[in-house]
Amino acid sequence: MPVKTRFEPRLGAATREAFGRALVELGRENKDIVVIDADISKSTMTTYFAKEFPDRFFSCGITESNMIGVGAGLAMAGKIPFVSSFSAFAVDIFPVNNGFEQMRVCAAYGRSNLKVVGTHSGISIGEDGPSQMSVEEIALACSLTGFVVMAPADETATKALVRAAAEYDGPVFLRTGRPKAPVVYAPGQRFEIGKSIEVAAGSDVTIIANGLLVAQSMLAADALEDEGISVRVIDMHTVKPLDREAIARAAADTGAIVVAEEHLIDGGLGVRVAQVVVETNPCVMEFVGIHDRYAESGQPDELLEKYHLLSTDIADAARKALARKR
């Protein structure tokens, strides 16, 4: 049996930072890339693009609904628009600042080539508290017909998937986060929309995760390996369309699956994976996510611990799944 290398977490750039840098690279290659922001370009990191390409950057003020519509209009005029805001404001059904209905009618139903990038997703934004924390947007975005929905794990993944989004002809939602993200991938790793990546091989149980929880899942896998449990870890960076084949294979090979996400367990990655599991090779499953409540202010680490999104929580869920499997 090959000796597995242990995952040594090292912080890389935040995924929002990687998004901002990727936009500049894309902007240099393709003059059709345009960017629209709603007064938070210094937070969403589209400010890099704005500085280099002021003519292709449109400031829409604090009008998220309008911004989504303007982006769709630019797409209809042949541009490749990236609109960005905090996930909470770009997508969620906020009473005033919402873009969901506009994403439904102008982007999904209207089939426009719009790229919506939500930054500051999940509870790991920390101190700003629940009004700024988006824990619903994966469910909402997946409910939009024809949308590709992605949640990259680190800097390398984000850069590659932002590029993939630009090359894809159709509406995309991409979820990024505020804090520096642990490095999961070596530079040069290849990514493809809808194709998951097995970041650790194993046969007793599978952990499927995305975003910030990929690194936590890798730490959980190391802890479980110490107990003699063989763990497969899959980065499901694309939530829609799902990599059905990888899920079916994991269910058949390992017979136990844990899904971990920094999102409500309602309507997120977990339920979508479960749907594929019951349709293919039913097996025991456990879910790590936020259970029907709003978080609070605090340091990201404090919040991830309190809301049970750490590697220890994922390892516990895996042990539970294994106990049920036997």
Next chain:
Amino acid sequence: MAKSIAELQGIARRVRRDIVEMITTARSGHPGGSLSAVEILVELYCNHMRIDPANPKWDDRDRFILSKGHAAPVLYSVMAERGYADAPQEKLGTLRRFGSVFQGHPDMRFIPSLEASTGSLGQGLSLGLGMALGARLDGRPSRIYVMLGDGEIQEGQVWEAATSAAFLKADKLVAIVDYNQIQLDGFVKDIMDVAPLADKWRAFGWHTLEIDGHDFAAIEEALADAAATKGKPTCLVAHTVKDKGVSFMENNSKYHGMPPTQDERALALQELN
């Protein structure tokens, strides 16, 4: 080639008959806001806009967005009049029926020559602004026309778009408000008054003109004025009459979203002859 006012008036009469026939045949639809917008759409599609129905996706074309998507029948009839192949005249009678390209609200999946799928009120001006910015980036001559309902502009997103269009100096963008004074539940002034309309658009930084929305010469002059205006978008506040052209339906909120009966249809067609 420019059409005479008499020719345009003849087209408008045919379009009004189409609208009455389509909606009475379908037994549902919104006659009032279709009939109030006839002259404006006829002027745009048959006289003013830079379009080629044989080449509907021509890059340099002007674009029209019917943000008040429930007035679809007037748009369908005018497109058919102009000979768009995906909006065939002989199929107008299938409005709202299963399998028809003439969906209840404009749907690009069925008529690709449409510029937008609309029906969820308040969104068209933002879309038009995006198109105007795209055309400007590419240095195209295209201009973008967005028709809004007077009830529709109660939606907050319209004013978000109005603010950003002025800020972004989107002078290729023209908003046309079909100010027919009536929305589904009654008179706009009783539901949630939007007056003083022209003052509001001016305050939002738009070049604003008030016109009689049934007067072809006035519409033509205002569109030319809009085209000559640089550095700001233009809004035409078009004073119109709900259900214009059918005396017993005019200014009656009952016919915002209700079709005339079969008896009324005959009377209406008689008046429109």
